Amino acid sequence: MVVGAENLEFLPSLPDGAFTLVYLDPPFNTGRTQRRQQMSMVRAAAEESDRVGFGGQSYKTIKGALASYDDAFADYWEFLEPRLREAWRLLADDGTLYLHLDYREVHYAKVMLDAIFGRECFLNEIIWAYDFGGRSKRRWPSKHDTILVYVKDPDGYWFDSEEVDREPYMAPGLVTPEKVARGKLPTDVWWHTIVSPTGKEKTGYPTQKPLGLLKRMVAASSRRDDWVLDFFAGSGTLGAAAAALQRRFVLVDQNPEALEVMRRRLADHL
Ligand SMILES: C[S@@+](CC[C@H](N)C(=O)[O-])C[C@H]1O[C@@H](n2cnc3c(N)ncnc32)[C@H](O)[C@@H]1O
Numbered sequence: 001m002v003v004g005a006e007n008l009e010f011l012p013s014l015p016d017g018a019f020t021l022v023y024l025d026p027p028f029n030t031g032r033t034q035r036r037q038q039m040s041m042v043r044a045a046a047e048e049s050d051r052v053g054f055g056g057q058s059y060k061t062i063k064g065a066l067a068s069y070d071d072a073f074a075d076y077w078e079f080l081e082p083r084l085r086e087a088w089r090l091l092a093d094d095g096t097l098y099l100h101l102d103y104r105e106v107h108y109a110k111v112m113l114d115a116i117f118g119r120e121c122f123l124n125e126i127i128w129a130y131d132f133g134g135r136s137k138r139r140w141p142s143k144h145d146t147i148l149v150y151v152k153d154p155d156g157y158w159f160d161s162e163e164v165d166r167e168p169y170m171a172p173g174l175v176t177p178e179k180v181a182r183g184k185l186p187t188d189v190w191w192h193t194i195v196s197p198t199g200k201e202k203t204g205y206p207t208q209k210p211l212g213l214l215k216r217m218v219a220a221s222s223r224r225d226d227w228v229l230d231f232f233a234g235s236g237t238l239g240a241a242a243a244a245l246q247r248r249f250v251l252v253d254q255n256p257e258a259l260e261v262m263r264r265r266l267a268d269h270l
Pocket residue numbers: 005006007008025026027030205207208209210231232233234235236237238252253254255258
């Protein structure tokens with residue numbers, strides 16, 4: 001299902017625990033005024049339930065200190081936090097959240113997720129490493145994104161490594177031919193090309209993420225016929241991965257261009 005909506009307005013209509021996997025790739029620059037307005041509607045609900053992890057008081061202290069030091073940060077936090085609380089509510093007891101961010105945002109989001117999910121629910125920090133575009137000579141060129149992985153229940157989450165695509169060994173001469181033929185399990189560092197500007201995967205949507213990354217997450221963290229959710233869906237890459245692996249999906253985006261791309265891309269699955 002593809003839904004055209006502002007996500008925080010739409011999400012309350014979905015039932016608790018409905019999704020085995022939630023993948024989110026939120027924008028950083030979302031427009032300040034809009035965020036302030038949205039926040040006024042949800043502030044009470046968001047602050048009602050300060051979960052353990054830091055203990056309510058200290059999480060609020062960290063949040064307050066960071067917010068007073070940087071306006072852009074305060075806006076970002078106010079935008080993201082209520083949506084991450086919704087993600088937590090919507091996850092099934094065996095469910096997993098994948099939050100895709102870049103190096104400027106990830107450390108703030110880690111603090112936020114530790115507070116919302118609890119630190120014991122942090123499963124992985126996946127580094128997606130790519131090699132494309134210009135290289136700064138003034139610092140180390142940034143060529144990775146970070147995907148934070150949290151589970152709803154650290155003792156009961158679904159993860160099936162047998163379903164994951166395997167990678168070639170870096171030093172195949174050091175392992176048996178059987179192992180070379182099978183490949184090795186990926187680690188938490190995923191080398192994967194960006195969506196090629198000329199390849200057939202490209203939809204034309206500017207922030208499109210590679211299908212290979214999303215298929216890996218869906219394969220490991222959901223089963224056939226499970227429901228998966230992306231409420232910053234863009235070109236619908238999560239839906240394409242879900243369709244390829246026979247999962248059911250809900251994709252939400254407020255941008256009419258994204259909806260057009262998704263309806264075209266997923267026409268056979270809607
Ligand atoms: C970085 S893009 C996602 C790209 C996607 N992962 C893909 O592979 O194409 C973020 C998306 O979130 C959408 N978005 C931003 N704020 C939103 C909101 N409050 N409600 C719904 N969609 C929103 C934007 O329109 C944009 O398409």
